[in-house]
Amino acid sequence: MKYGICPISIVPLRLEARDQSEMISQVLYGEVFKIIEYRKKWSKIRLHNDQYEGWLDNKQLLEISSEEYHELADGLDIAFAKEPLSIVTHKDSTLSTLVLGSQVSSASFLGDKFQSDTVREQAQASNKEQIIDHALLMLNAPYLWGGRSCLGIDCSGFTQLMYRLNGYRLSRDASQQATHGQVLSFIEESDPGDLAFFDNTEGAITHVGIIMKDNHIIHAHGKVRIDRLDQSGIFNLDSGSHTHKLRMIKKIL
Incomplete structure (x- = not known):
């Protein structure tokens, strides 16, 4: 089994392994997934968050280890961007715009810096x-x-x-x-x-x-x-x- 993470702002999740296929969902920055089928240009993935499946362009994902996947998916300190739009600084000093709900607790793993306010997953369940x-x-x-x-x-x-x-x-x-x-x-x-x-x-x-x-x-x-x-x-x-x-x-x- 292979695993991956989304290293860029938003990636389309497609019904079939081609650019012209319907977008059925999106993968946000920092979200992790299992790669359940691998092809030269496309990977079929299963998102950890909701078990939703679809195809990602291989140029828009980063492979990670099983240990890294479980640490990022099941960690006790999962945090999300809380503003509609915010900025992350990549390790090469370039910037990307992140959207509300991006999993910014993954930023340090990716070598990025995120300094805006966040909302934590664990403490919010009854509010x-x-x-x-x-x-x-x-x-x-x-x-x-x-x-x-x-x-x-x-x-x-x-x-x-x-x-x-x-x-x-x-x-x-x-x-x-x-x-x-x-x-x-x-x-x-x-x-x-x-x-x-x-x-x-x-x-x-x-x-x-x-x-x-x-x-x-x-x-x-x-x-x-x-x-x-x-x-x-x-x-x-x-x-x-x-x-x-x-x-x-x-x-x-």
């Missing part, structure tokens, strides 16, 4: 108020299928990132995230930070957002935005109509 605080930092981030940053993010990438910053590892896709937590019967039973899931006409869960106080929801739809939430679903404040049909509400923390 649901901070989920909303972090989510508000992402307002107006453009929607991007497979995206995981303020430069472009999808609905489940948004909820996954917000929960990870607060000590809980959600699965990557909305349908997978819907398997976490406890089902609530009514919106009134929910707290800010709980998740609402929405389905399509075939009954498949295709959207997720984070519940706020006073029957509002923050979610990625065109951009990260705040709309109203009722028993029917999401009421878009710009269009004046419902855009998503509510399937369930879940308490994760």
Whole structure:
């Protein structure tokens, strides 16, 4: 088994081993993974964070040992960048821009220096108020299928990132995230930070957002935005109509 780490800001994770393939997610700086299939130009990886699989360009990964992988993946001091954008200085004195949620506890291993504020993984697990605080930092981030940053993010990438910053590892896709937590019967039973899931006409869960106080929801739809939430679903404040049909509400923390 081979192992790797992402040494640059953001790397696309593709469905197939070619540049033209769909981007299904992204790998952020400092995240580690197993290399489960190796080819001359591409590697199929499995991310440690959520076990999500896809293909990375070999030019955009750095191989590490098994010992290094487990130290970086399971260490007691995992830290993430807490600002939408921040800077890391590489060992050759060049700079890179990092996005919110980059695993900056890996910086010293890569020979880099990161001096901005961080958020620690271990101490945040019960602080649901901070989920909303972090989510508000992402307002107006453009929607991007497979995206995981303020430069472009999808609905489940948004909820996954917000929960990870607060000590809980959600699965990557909305349908997978819907398997976490406890089902609530009514919106009134929910707290800010709980998740609402929405389905399509075939009954498949295709959207997720984070519940706020006073029957509002923050979610990625065109951009990260705040709309109203009722028993029917999401009421878009710009269009004046419902855009998503509510399937369930879940308490994760």
